[in-house]
Amino acid sequence: MSSMRVAILTISDTASIDATADKSGPTIQQIIQEQGFDCRSPTIVPDDETQIQSFVKDCSERGNVDWIITTGGTGFGVRDRTPEAISPLIERDAPGLVHLMVSASLKHTPLAALSRPVAGTVKNTLVVTLPGSVKAVKENLEVLLSGGVVDHALDLIRGGTGKQVHRILASGSSSNAIVSSQSHTPQGHHHHHDHSHHPPQSRTALSHDPSLPASARHRASPYELVSFEKAMDMIFHEVQPLSISKQPVTPALKGYVLAEDVLAPQNVPFTQTTSVDGYALRSTDPPGVYKVVTSQNHILSTPLAKDSIYRINTGGPLPTGANTVIMVEDTRLISTYKDADGSDGEEKEVETLVQIPVGENVREPGSDVKTGDLVLQKGEVITSIGGEIGTLAFVGRKKVEVYRKPIVALMSTGNEIVDLQSSRPHSGDGWGGIFDTNRPSLQAALEGMGYGVVDLGVVPDDISSHVDAIKRALEEADLLLTTGGTSMGPSDLLKPVIERHFNGIVHFGRVTIKPGKPTTFASIPTLGSKSGDRKPVFALPGNPASALVTFHVFVVPALRKLGGWPRSQCQLPRVRVQLQNEMRLDPRTEFHRVVIRVGKEGLTATSTGGQRSSRVASLSGANGLVVLPPRTENGAQRLEKGQFADAVVIGEIKMS
Template structure:
């Protein structure tokens, strides 16, 4: 059997970036792969501004008046979006969060440490100034001031091509003024399942039939990877139907993805079908679940469409998608980070069933930060994947004792 690393290397050595790009408005680019570096056209923030509601002043003016307890007249009021006047010496400016710090001010004291003193009314009942402020807190130069360019500088790289965009990176792009981003076009994926025993959810089950869960799982995973999905449904177990499905799928797809029919039984027709319509490599991967994996291409229609065939057992199909199809789709989109990050976490279970293959066990994080194992690790038990928070990557021949540190890949690194 082929080690997982070798199989993945073979896959990625043949698949290249599609090279297609499109412009997408920034709020809609979540999960897409950035195709063009974003460079900041401005300083962020573009001016010194207040991090607090309070009073802007000179620290030296307060020190000259004895520090805490000093009283300064208020010379102006500065709201966010307004343009302040230079600060008059010996005065303070009432200021609000995000407002431009007046020229000459070097600190902001939050309003909770200030006491506003209103001016007395004159004979007409009107007040002629903005009052005074008494200082009730320590003051240092730079206090509560967000400096111009402390987040981004003009010409500074903001986001790099090849990264998958999340909500925080989109917020950063918007901070730099980017209304749209150039991203990799969505890979076009044709999806089908094989098997006369499969029935769509909602239809009645006949003798020997089961509901097709793989189609739903894989469709959801493809959407999470930013793909355009063309669902071709269930293909009957015949060589002619399988060949026809491959030709139809290859017309406008970058990748054909199937589940089931990748073994070598008499009713497994993908191997001869691919050999007629293009080429196929059928690999036995040294992992559990998910040993059989098919990889090839359809060329009979004049183009070149990649094909990956996953095993039919639902957990095997789910896991092999995450381990093999996910990095292929990322490579097609020009992503730079293809492998998920793993966490070292302690086991809260015992595992004595050492296997010669590398195992991917479904596990959940406990409130104590350890790993709990689903009781039934069968490749046909999809409830193990729905229950879990991620996969334990267990080396061949390994057993597990409580407290042993294991390599855990969270699902939020994979979806």
């Protein structure tokens, strides 16, 4: 099981003023960290229902916390409001956990009967409330952590089957076996701790030691071969949105994600305006001849004279005294002012041909948007289509809070790789090398999506060059994207450098997909930041087609998650297509490059030809990836022409 993230909330009026008064929060943190959980310092709020709910909602909606533990405010004191704050948020109650905690505490004191704990899930986050005393906290956590209770609950909440626990129980093994079978450290490596209670460390490096000769390298990958679905779950669990900033509402805002609900600061329109070109007048004015006044010779705040009408254009405000608008088509020109040479100039008199009822062709204040109306929701993507930016401008918002867009550090690795624009032939045997295909193609894709790129160039196969490049990436970017160096060769250095030089974690090093089996996802702790903060690293295969496919499948969702996109929108959209070619199935999930077209019969997908992972031409013109299911022993061996399948849309769909 990957590392479980825990958030601690101390609820105390006293501690909110003086953080040193909080004893329970740090106690929980120490116990939880000793068990191998990923846990940051406690957050402290006063006994205020709104602030308590805000913390729980934020953690659960962002999806960056698996377990929220609160301490304080669960008794019968006047200010004890924790149960009242959290109970309305609970979607699935966990009465068994409540009973477990109360019964355990009753063994120590009958006063435990006065505690009012709450437990359950909010979205995919477990929430448990503990009392405020250090003694009670220790008693409750002891029983929750024993026998794998919380481990099992968190596994099920995350979509696990719990088969391992059930298998151990069926075999009659002890509860201690259950605990040891569910380590919280990444990749299931157990955290053993002694009486000195050291904080959990990253697991032992699995990669080969590059200081040893090639004969000492691994002959079989030490990294578990994970499914596509499990790989995506690891990415979404590890990658969290970046910080929030306030940005001006300009066209540069496209691509950002709103970090706040946007409420209209004022009525739109602010005052009565017209929806047509015409003349403002009174509904009591009968048909007849009237003088024409305009914004050039009449002040809006001055009441309109009874013998006059006010010329007005669509969207313009009505003058004082007017309550309706007659369209130009319902009037006739009577006279004009003459210019110096006797030619017709401005309108002088106009005849109205009909009487107009009150409010005709008039937009009332707030008829489009009223003050306080929700016009855009937190989590909405500000697209380049223009609707969101237009809406912000329409309601008069000059600045808005958004999640920061990630910056990507990009590099290729390998002594054999040559930069196209500064190519130098390799010395030695006269071989000229391979032009770097991946870096320019990935940079084009990233910049086309609106992401900033730090170009780290081509990094040779030596440890110091890898270390220097990664250090720069950690300083200047939010995500490191590399290609090459992920396989089993002695010069494949990326995993060893991440694990051995940066104390990083390789969350997965192989995936059951085609192309892209050696795709690697890792994270590296960042210096000088909050405890537990890590920057994601994607090491894609060196073959060009594999690199581009895995970029769209894995990296794009991670970038979107960093940028604050809702998880449901992070992966590229999928559509149902009719195959125009036979496609053979592989034991792995395959992403077959295709051209998607739309016609009278719907969407079709045509193969781009040979799908060899080194054949980048198979992606030239491709705008989709047909997702072929793994071949099973007794199942179909291919999808036939005319059958339907899902396809990931990676480009604009073409017309037939």
